[in-house]
Amino acid sequence: MVNTKKALTALDEEKIQKLMRILPKSRNKDPLAAAKNIMGNKYPLPPFGVIRYPKGILWNEDKSRSFLRLIHGHTFLGCLTDAYEETKEEQYKDKAIGLVKDWIQKNPYPNGSNEMAFHDETTAMRLQYWLRLYILAKDKLASSDEQLIVENMAKTANLLSQDDFHSTNTNHGMFQDISLLAYAMYFEEADDESDHYRDIALKRLVDYFTYVYTEEGVHKEHSPSYHFLVSNYLNKLVVWLKDLSPNHAKFFVDLFKKTEKYATYIIRPDGLFPPLCDTESKPVVNSSYRSLYKSEEFLYSVHQGKAGRMPLEKDAVFKDSGYAIFRSGWERKEKETYVLFSAAYHTSYHKHSDDLNMHIYSNGDIITEAGPNGYNYKDKFTKYAYSSFGHNTLIVDGRGLPRVDHQHEKVYIKDYQLTEDYSEATGVNERYSGVTHTRNVRYNKQLEHITVRDQVASEDTHQYKLFWHVAPDLEVHVRDQIVELFRNNNKVAELEITSTTDVNIRAVREQTVPHVQGWVFPKMESKKPATVLELDFSSGKESVEVVTEFRLANYKIAARDQGPFELESHYQSMNGVKYHFVPAADEKLQDKLVIVFSALANKYHYVYNYMKTLEEVGANKLFILDDFGEQGSYYLGKNRNHVIETSVSSLIQYIMSKHGFTHKNVMTVGSSKGGYAALYYGIKYHFGQVIAGAPQSKLGDFLIDQAEHVNIAEYISGSDNVNKEYLNQILFNLLDQPVDSAPDIRLYVGTWDYHHKSHVLPLYHQLKDRGYKVTLDLEDRANHKDLKGYFPLYLGRTISEILDVQYVENVPFKIKRALLKDNESYFIARCDTEGHGNLEYAYYIYKDDKIVHKTSYIEEEIFRYKPRAKGEYRCRIFVRNQYKQKAVRDTNSVFI
Structure with a gap:
């Protein structure tokens, strides 16, 4: 039996205040506002928000353990006791007592109304909230209410003292022992068991702290916030036990000093806890731990350098x-x-x-x-x-x-x-x-x-x-x-x-x-x-x-300045594939699909090709990226497994199925590496058309001997067994397929391009020999580097021809002015242009609307002509670039 009268004078005011510092307060930032909500049966319970209980708290409701821990731990009492302490308004005290009485009535020991009613940590937490309420309100309590709460605190203390209820070597056990010690201190003269409870609690706490910290002063529970939480209680015990038990206090003081280094270094540069195990990533500066240690280094870490002194060591x-x-x-x-x-x-x-x-x-x-x-x-x-x-x-x-x-x-x-x-x-x-x-x-x-x-x-x-x-x-x-x-x-x-x-x-x-x-x-x-x-x-x-x-810097794939992925969608099959799909703009071409494969680029530089070239083509367009390996995989695979091809094929089938495209209405296009892929996929999967610009056909010869791209050869065939003949035959092995549903193939290459004789002609002849419908278009005196200028023009013209639509060529220069000037004995024809490219000029002289003289293309912007008879003269000036794109303009007329 607890003698409540003795409890009133057991501790002096100074000791009571030290005790109050370890007892929990409100968990809300504005305790008074939270308490007012509770008076209206609206319970702010971070992090669960405001919970309404219009007819009283449902102690036995089916909710998470985390939520029920707060309810059965009586954390809401922190708001009510804070409000009562600040305002002295008895409504807050009365509400708190009413809630405690309701819980006691509906939660008999040992089962309670819920598994969390007598959970180890929850029980300890509840005793601390009850004790704080009792200390603040004992003078205003009705004798029956006082007796009820004191008796139940005594029962709880007795429960916490039992070995079979104790959660040994855990922070839950620490909370149990701190609660038991707080009770024993306050009721040291009122409860005959208080000395026994104090001895039990102190022994357990020493055993726990010895067990739970490593020799380096790090909390063993592998959760940073619990290092702070337990160290915080350790610090409170240091202050608290100096009067109670100086011998024990020294142990806690020495241990607390060792805990600081880890606490300083574990905080991230943004001042947050790392989300390790049961630690939430929250700012330490907003927590009660911000002043846990007094060193300048700890303050620097907590306040992100805005206070304190920078630690000497980085790691x-x-x-x-x-x-x-x-x-x-x-x-x-x-x-x-x-x-x-x-x-x-x-x-x-x-x-x-x-x-x-x-x-x-x-x-x-x-x-x-x-x-x-x-x-x-x-x-x-x-x-x-x-x-x-x-x-x-x-x-x-x-x-x-x-x-x-x-x-x-x-x-x-x-x-x-x-x-x-x-x-x-x-x-x-x-x-x-x-x-x-x-x-x-x-x-x-x-x-x-x-x-x-x-x-x-x-x-x-x-x-x-x-x-x-x-x-x-x-x-x-x-x-x-x-x-x-x-x-x-x-x-x-x-x-x-x-x-x-x-x-x-x-x-x-x-x-x-x-x-x-x-x-x-x-x-x-x-x-x-x-x-x-x-x-x-x-x-x-x-x-x-x-x-x-x-x-985190010095990237292999260069960072881009613009928003990087507006044009990329991701298709996941056996491998992920990046693509960009453009739906048809021309209603007449809604059933047509153009698939564009990318050419070789520099290492770690992955780009789509011919988006600008095909911008005005109104058919559906599917641009597929080859961002596998250092420079692509030719859309085939790695180590001969062809998983990439399987994924690319799956993407194509997905687009065809989704939009209802038939095979004969699918066209594959590309140049160089992209041309190889266009041929490979067009032939293997029986699409309708293929347009391939200067494609490789013998991959082994090209990658190993001609272009020195052994890295790509190793990627496709396997670094342990780079087989040139295997690579050479990948495309040619397809040509034994039936040709009755084979695509129409257009090959394009420059006569000065080594691909012409090494790759295009051998492929062209085999295609012809096996019955494929194939045409070969040659660009006179063009090499492989010229492909980037010539092929877009060829591609635009050819696709427009196949689709039977008008081709609008984008000429990258224009004639600003064409002038014919009479200079007494001869005419001067002058052409001013703007734009870019290596331009050439041809001049056609007209007399009375009939051609009397013309030149081949020359590099001169000025042409001189001596007239031979009287009449009306003008000049038509033709301008072309190295890719044979043309612009034409007539000069003014001059009378002789």
Whole structure:
């Protein structure tokens, strides 16, 4: 039995105020406004918003554990007690007492109305809110209400003291012991058990803090916000226990000092917690932890350099604790780069299946993870959040690791090295049965490149996945083994994946079946779509290595100034394919489709061809990008697997099916590499027309001997077995197909182009010999470089002829003025032009509307002519460029 009269005088005012500092207050920014809402039965419960209970709180409702934790923990009392303390208005006290009485009546021990009624942490939280309410309002309580709340606090304290109820070696147990200690201190003369409770609580707390921190002073629960939370309580205990137990206080003081370095370095350059395990990514400066430590370095980290003093070291590695934190520096504040690598499994609480996880921040989130979604473990999104699928880690045979399996010693940092130019750390995960995953993270600070080297070793064959969770505000474009990341149309990062085996890269976003993937949780129970890169690969009885290089600068694919992807759509089949589809502008051509394949370009420069050339062609147009490998794959495949062709063909079939195009109404076009692809797809898939400008036909000869593109040859045929004859025969092997449904083929090439004799003529003759309908058009004295000028004109004219539409040629120059001037004994014909190109001029002299003299094309803009008879003279001037585009204009007339 508790003697309430003794409780009134048990502590002096100073000790009561110290006790009050550890008891919880309102969780809302405006406690008074929140309390007024509660008076109207509207309960502000962050992060769940305002919940209405017009007929009283439903203690037994079916809601998430996270929500019920707040309800049964009586967190709403913080608002009411704050309001009562500030205003002294008894309505707030009365409302609080009424809610406590209602809960007591409807939640008898041990089952209560809900599983969270007597949950370990919830019970501890509730006792602290009750104790604060009692301390503030005890003088105004009716004796029956006082007796009820004191008796139930005593029952709760007794429950918290029981070993079988205690959550040993967890922060929940810490809350239980702090609550028990607070009760024991306040009722030290009123409750005969208070000394016993105090001794139990203090012993447990010393045991807990000894257990839960590593020797480096890092909280073991692998969740940064809990390091702050527990360290905050540790600090409160330091202040609190100086009077109560000085011997114990020294232990807490020494331990608290060790916790500061991790707290300083774990904060990101933008001042937020990293979303690791059960930590929400929130600004530390807005939390109660902003003044947890008094050092200048901690203040600098919290306030992003606006206060305090910059730490001397950029990097910090806590090897035994499982954290490596690399920084580009501190001076540029939120623009700095921050790399967090974690390899730790010390305890079960708040642990996610995130072994060897990694985060990258560089002037904004780059690589993140799902984050926490609360504690309703029945919810599929919560399951995803704590599973391996929600983190940047390894999956084996479609399964991740369990959240808890107590194999603590099998995840660790093996080694690390810190220098001025680079920092690196190596972690190991041996929790998978028979599989060892080793990850090395190396940050090159000069290049701003982060290289992640994943080695997976097993004696058995397995299918693996590696995940990279991209920040939700980034636009992701997968280009074969290179992935570009954009924020607001500005390129912020580039990933390149290389491996000792084939790796398939897939971008997943907003997926719910067959399993949840592609989500982040900015706050608990609040989801947002995000892109996850899935790296699929397999391995036999040998180790496999996958290297992911994150380039934050010095990109291989140059960043573009304009918005990058207005013209790109993404089609996902066995591979992802980029394309741009333009629907028909001419109603008469709605059943016609022109497919355009791209030519060779420089390394890592992927472009669509002939968009401008075909702009006025009113048919449907499908432009397909070849952004595979360093310079494309000829739309074929990698290592002879033709997966790319399968995906491109699938895209074409999708467009044809969607719009109802028949094969005979499909035309494939392209030049050089694009010409090869136009022939390959046009012949193989029996389309109606092919227009190919200076195409290669013998790929092996071209790539290996003539153009020195061995990189492309290796990509298509496999670097271990580059076979020239295999490459040479890919196109020719198609020619044995039946020709009764073969396309009409037009080949175009310059007579000075080495493709003429090496590639076009051999192909032309074989096509003719096998019965294909093929024509060969030659451009006199044109070489392969001239193709970029000649072929667009040929293409525009030829397509217009096939489609039977008028061709409007875009001439890139015009005649501004044509003048004929009488200079006594001779005429001067002059032509002024504007535009570009190497121009030539031809002059036709007319006398009385009949030609009396004409020249061939010359380079002179001025022509002199001596008339031989009287009459009316004028000159017609012809201007052409190197691609034989023409402009014509007549001069004025002159009378002799």
